Amino acid sequence: MSNPPTSFTALVQTQDGYTDTxxxxxxxxxxxxxxxxxxxxxxxxxxxxxxxxxxxAAINPSDLHFLKGEYxxxxxxxxxxxxxxxxxxxASGIDAYAQSLIGQRVSxxxxxxxxxxxxxxAIADAMLCIPMPDTVSDPNAAGFIVxxxxxxxxxxxxxxAGSPAIVVTAGASQVSKFLIALARDAGMAxxxxxxxxxxxxxxxxxxxxxxxxxxxxxxxxxLVAAMKTHKPQMFIDAxxxxxxxxxxxxxxxxxxxxxxxxxxxxxxxxxxPGELIFQNKVIRGFWLTPWLTATSLEDKIGVFGEVQARFGxxxxxxxxxxxxxxxxxxxxxxxxxxxxRGKVFxxx
Ligand SMILES: NC(=O)c1ccc[n+]([C@@H]2O[C@H](COP(=O)([O-])OP(=O)(O)OC[C@H]3O[C@@H](n4cnc5c(N)ncnc54)[C@H](OP(=O)(O)O)[C@@H]3O)[C@@H](O)[C@H]2O)c1
Numbered sequence: 001m002s003n004p005p006t007s008f009t010a011l012v013q014t015q016d017g018y019t020d021t022x023x024x025x026x027x028x029x030x031x032x033x034x035x036x037x038x039x040x041x042x043x044x045x046x047x048x049x050x051x052x053x054x055x056x057a058a059i060n061p062s063d064l065h066f067l068k069g070e071y072x073x074x075x076x077x078x079x080x081x082x083x084x085x086x087x088x089x090x091a092s093g094i095d096a097y098a099q100s101l102i103g104q105r106v107s108x109x110x111x112x113x114x115x116x117x118x119x120x121x122a123i124a125d126a127m128l129c130i131p132m133p134d135t136v137s138d139p140n141a142a143g144f145i146v147x148x149x150x151x152x153x154x155x156x157x158x159x160x161a162g163s164p165a166i167v168v169t170a171g172a173s174q175v176s177k178f179l180i181a182l183a184r185d186a187g188m189a190x191x192x193x194x195x196x197x198x199x200x201x202x203x204x205x206x207x208x209x210x211x212x213x214x215x216x217x218x219x220x221x222x223l224v225a226a227m228k229t230h231k232p233q234m235f236i237d238a239x240x241x242x243x244x245x246x247x248x249x250x251x252x253x254x255x256x257x258x259x260x261x262x263x264x265x266x267x268x269x270x271x272x273p274g275e276l277i278f279q280n281k282v283i284r285g286f287w288l289t290p291w292l293t294a295t296s297l298e299d300k301i302g303v304f305g306e307v308q309a310r311f312g313x314x315x316x317x318x319x320x321x322x323x324x325x326x327x328x329x330x331x332x333x334x335x336x337x338x339x340x341r342g343k344v345f346x347x348x
Contacts (some may be wrong), residue, residue, distance in 0.1 A: 026061050
């Protein structure tokens with residue numbers, strides 16, 4: 001292995017903290033106000049830190065909310081952006097465990113003390129690096145943590161609740177596609193809500209039970225019919241708008257509206273508080289970060305193994321919408337994100 005570099009190139013954040021003027025959507029006309037391509041020195045690695053030579057990094061909605069200052073943690077001026085990715089460890093701090101990882105291909109999430117994944121190299125926390133077998137492709141490895149674990153954790157909630165079916169909004173999002181595959185494999189029905197029919201073939205191939213387009217004129221009738229047929233008690237919602245309220249209202253007693261994203265800038269009306277009072281219906285949120293802290297290492301290792309197995313044997317796959325090198329981001333990313341039909345990935 002060649003000597004580790006003394007500097008690296010990164011897309012660094014040009015804003016700090018949270019925004020005072022939230023817009024509540026992840027549309028970008030340009031990234032000029034948020035990112036800058038810069039050369040940074042590789043710092044002396046602390047014990048427990050490793051230097052990862054990046055292979056691929058995911059672009060998730062969480063990254064796009066974060067850059068706008070609308071995510072659950074503040075921006076850090078001058079620090080590389082990007083929450084997750086895959087690469088090879090090329091150096092480490094003085095620490096037996098970190099040193100033992102040198103040469104390994106790993107998936108990882110950026111740690112608060114390290115740096116982001118939208119770069120040629122990233123400083124990562126060795127304890128957050130998951131060695132990846134060759135059976136997991138680069139796109140699946142680059143998106144190994146945030147979406148798969150979120151889908152696995154939320155699906156577990158649906159199973160624990162004994163729900164006969166799940167309803168998912170943003171039906172063709174990667175999280176929803178993982179959820180639909182989990183439901184298929186567990187013999188549970190899945191109802192995917194979409195806003196465009198372009199995703200229908202993909203969802204049907206995945207084994208979705210019903211697809212409802214929220215823009216169809218007869219959406220309301222089809223929704224009520226689907227609720228009667230499948231009786232879902234778990235509504236897993238990434239959009240959170242007026243349609244979400246309509247879906248929740250159509251669900252039966254003891255149903256849960258699990259909010260884990262906020263893709264729509266429109267707020268949902270709470271049109272029937274009586275549902276919460278008299279029908280034991282519940283609205284609550286899900287965020288992976290506290291789930292990761294609260295879940296034991298043993299249980300997490302079990303979930304990582306299951307995710308690797310699912311990617312390895314094809315029960316799960318991350319659809320690649322586009323791949324862009326980091327030096328093209330400032331010019332091309334906003335355009336590429338307009339209609340990706342799958343995840344967009346960055347390469348060094
Ligand atoms: N809470 C957590 O811990 C956690 C963890 C992971 C992900 N998430 C959230 O999960 C959601 C999905 O993430 P992902 O990576 O799976 O997404 P993704 O693959 O990037 O797909 C985004 C999807 O959202 C749809 N969409 C965007 N805006 C919409 C709107 N206003 N109304 C309806 N559909 C809309 C798009 O539909 P079109 O194709 O029609 O444009 C697209 O299918 C995001 O909100 C993300 O923040 C949360």
